[in-house]
Structure formats: C-alpha cells, structure tokens
Amino acid sequence: MKKSEFKRRRHKLLEEIHDGVAIINTHRHHHRNRDTQFPFRPDSDFYYLTGFAEPEAVAVLIPGREEGEFVLFSRPKDPLRETWDGRRAGQLGACEDFGADQAFDISELNEQMPELLKNRQRVYYSIGKESEFDNRVMSWVNELRGQARAGVNTPNEFITLDHLLHEHRLFKSAAEIEAMRTAGTISAAAHVRAMQACKPGMMEYQLEAEMQHEFITRGARSPAYNFIIGGGANSCILHYSENDQKLRNGDLVLIDAGAEYDYYAGDITRTFPVNGRFSDDQRTLYNLVLDSQTAAIAEVAPGKDWNQPHAAAQTVIINGLLELGILQGTLEEQLESGDFKRFFMHRTGHWLGMDVHDVGDYKIDNQWRLLEPGMVTTVEPGIYIAAGSEGVDEKWWDIGIRIEDDAVVTRDGCEILTGDVPKTIEEIEALMQG
Ligand code: GLY
Numbered sequence: 001m002k003k004s005e006f007k008r009r010r011h012k013l014l015e016e017i018h019d020g021v022a023i024i025n026t027h028r029h030h031h032r033n034r035d036t037q038f039p040f041r042p043d044s045d046f047y048y049l050t051g052f053a054e055p056e057a058v059a060v061l062i063p064g065r066e067e068g069e070f071v072l073f074s075r076p077k078d079p080l081r082e083t084w085d086g087r088r089a090g091q092l093g094a095c096e097d098f099g100a101d102q103a104f105d106i107s108e109l110n111e112q113m114p115e116l117l118k119n120r121q122r123v124y125y126s127i128g129k130e131s132e133f134d135n136r137v138m139s140w141v142n143e144l145r146g147q148a149r150a151g152v153n154t155p156n157e158f159i160t161l162d163h164l165l166h167e168h169r170l171f172k173s174a175a176e177i178e179a180m181r182t183a184g185t186i187s188a189a190a191h192v193r194a195m196q197a198c199k200p201g202m203m204e205y206q207l208e209a210e211m212q213h214e215f216i217t218r219g220a221r222s223p224a225y226n227f228i229i230g231g232g233a234n235s236c237i238l239h240y241s242e243n244d245q246k247l248r249n250g251d252l253v254l255i256d257a258g259a260e261y262d263y264y265a266g267d268i269t270r271t272f273p274v275n276g277r278f279s280d281d282q283r284t285l286y287n288l289v290l291d292s293q294t295a296a297i298a299e300v301a302p303g304k305d306w307n308q309p310h311a312a313a314q315t316v317i318i319n320g321l322l323e324l325g326i327l328q329g330t331l332e333e334q335l336e337s338g339d340f341k342r343f344f345m346h347r348t349g350h351w352l353g354m355d356v357h358d359v360g361d362y363k364i365d366n367q368w369r370l371l372e373p374g375m376v377t378t379v380e381p382g383i384y385i386a387a388g389s390e391g392v393d394e395k396w397w398d399i400g401i402r403i404e405d406d407a408v409v410t411r412d413g414c415e416i417l418t419g420d421v422p423k424t425i426e427e428i429e430a431l432m433q434g
C-alpha cells in the first residue's frame, strides 16, 4: 500500500473530527509461552491509518494543530535491542517513512498526551476495548482538569472512534480491492493445491501444510484466520480447528482457509470428496448448496439490502431439503419455526477486509443496510447434517458442505475475488483426477 493511501485515510478522518482528537493504539506482543511470542500483527484500525507495523505505538490525530496534525509515539532507536529483536523506525523514521508530523518516544506518552488534549472539545478513541487504555485516557484528562483555573479547557465529550472509522473501512478503495484480489488469488491457489494433493489416508493437517506452502511461497506469510480442515463428521463442526484426523475414503472434506496478504483477508471454503469422486448423495446435497450460493451471489448488487443474499440462499436450501424429505412442512412453516437452522445455522456472509469478520454496521436505524460499491462480503451458505440428526435418513449423516467466495460490490453487481478455484462437481472431479 502506498504512503499516499494512508495519508488519504488520515485526512478523511481528520476532516470529520473537527475540534476533537483521535487516539489510536496498537497491540503489544502476545506471549505464546514463557519467553516465546506469537508473530506480531498490528491492530487493524491503527495500521489502516498509519501503515506502521511495530508493536507499542500510539497515533494521535489533531485537526488544525500548528505543530502538525499527525503525532506518532513509538519505540525509540536502540542499537542493543535492535540487535536482539529487530529494527525499529525510531522517531526519525516515524516522520520520514511514515509521514508523522511529530514523533515521540512511547515512554513520553503520559507526559505529552495532556498537552495534546488541551483545549479540544472531544476525544475519539476505541472506548471500552482495553480497560488499561481507558484508564490512561482518563488520567490524561484528569490531569488537565487540575489546570482549569489556569484557563485550560478540558475535553468533555468521549466518543467511540469505532463507528466513524469502521464506516471508512467498510468501503474499500481501488488499492484495497487490488490487495484483496491478491489475497483471493493466493487463497484460491492454495485450495487448488489441496484438492490436487488430497488422498484417502492423509491427515487433515497434511492438507494444511500444502496450503501453508502455497500461501507463504506467494508472499502471504500468515493465514487470515485458523485453518478449518474437517473430513467426514468434522465437516459438521463450523469452527473445527484440530485438523488432526485421518481423511477417509468415501468422506467429504470441508476446507475453510484464506490467506492474509498485505493485511487483507481472503476467505474461501470448498468441500470436496477425499477420493476425488462425489457419491450420489453427496452430489445431491452439494448441488443444493451450490445452487443456493449462486442464488445468493445474484443478490449481491448495489441497492439490494444486506439480508437479500441470505434470504435467497435460505429459500433455495429450505426448498431443497423439503424436497429430499430432510425437512418437513412448507417453506413458510420452516421460516416461521426456524427448524431448518438445525442444518443451516449461520448467516450467508459477513463483511471482509483487514479483519476476516470485518468492521462496519449491518443495519442502519434498525433496517438492513443497502449494499453499495466498494463493500466486500463473503457468500457462504452451507448444509451440515450431523450424525444422529433426528428424523433424517442415516445416508445423509456426517455430510457437511459449505461453499464460500468473496465478492466486492461493483456499480452493476459484484466481482468475485476468489473465482480461481473450481466449485462445480465436474470441475472439482476433473481437477482431482487430472
Ligand atoms: N472463516 C470464517 C468464516 O468463514 O466466517
């Protein structure tokens, strides 16, 4: 992402907060065990505005401030620590490489912040996300209150930044869509590789290894979320994560996996037969899910509301399951009772962006919001029939199927970002047997 992209984002936020101040902090390192840490990944809001990927940093945006509107606190240069733990931008780098107007050592945060909040009306930050940060903001404001008799105005409104900023993040720029296209392409290549590698007797994690290889080789150093690779009965566990069972001849395997590329997520699910050939019953349910996904994708267009793709998928799935005798009654009765949720228990999509379940409201004034160009959503209907499902013929048991693609709303419909991985039965079988 170019520097100008981050600058444009800050500018947009600066324009909206007028006489307020926005404070955005990032994560610390997370311990894995003893003195080992998880790979560091910056907070999405913070990175969105700064492009700064170090831990222990705080950005402050102050519209119209003479000494500069963008202040960045971060770790100082430290040759010894950098020899052990890696490079730091330091304060010079913060200004020269990340566009900060003014930069301070993070250890000066408590000293500088009251100054930066002086005579401002409102403070925008992510209220309630971390109680320790809430307390720090309050301590800065309280310090200013002590200077009231000296004529200092203290901010008297606290507004959560999330709503404002997440509305920005919901609409993706051309550069963001380009990054998401790449995330989609890499994710798709990894799914293709898993289909090609899959054989009865392999372990679920061996497919994970194939996919990781494809991700990392193509520059996506981390998945956007934990791999879900479930064979047979495990395909019916929505967020299955053990991935440690043997893949059996005759079973389906469901893979939900997506790459993170340049801090943007791909999110793809494919379901395919471990041995490369669908049984008749698997075929029947698979085509039902595929039809429901096709119907849902047709509803991803400007002017449609958020719920329309979901409603379309639900209708196709309920009608199909009624026809197969897996559900009883009528479409209306099923919608009324919600009985079908035994087999289709999640929604058909979610916003996608820097976070896999991305930010942005789904309703406005209690109404489903309308889709607009630049929004990115997943489309992921599924049917899951766990063993023991009451009133369901055993031949359907342990079949879990989800098909998931990522779609960006365009001016006249949508563009699928994840189209490079097969999803019809013919295409999947041809690829697996090729
Ligand atoms: N991978 C999580 C989801 O599809 O929502």
Ligand code: MN
Residues within 6 Å of the ligand: 256, 257, 267, 268, 269, 404
């Ligand atoms: Mn997914």
Ligand code: MN
Residues within 6 Å of the ligand: 267, 350, 378, 380, 404
């Ligand atoms: Mn998803």
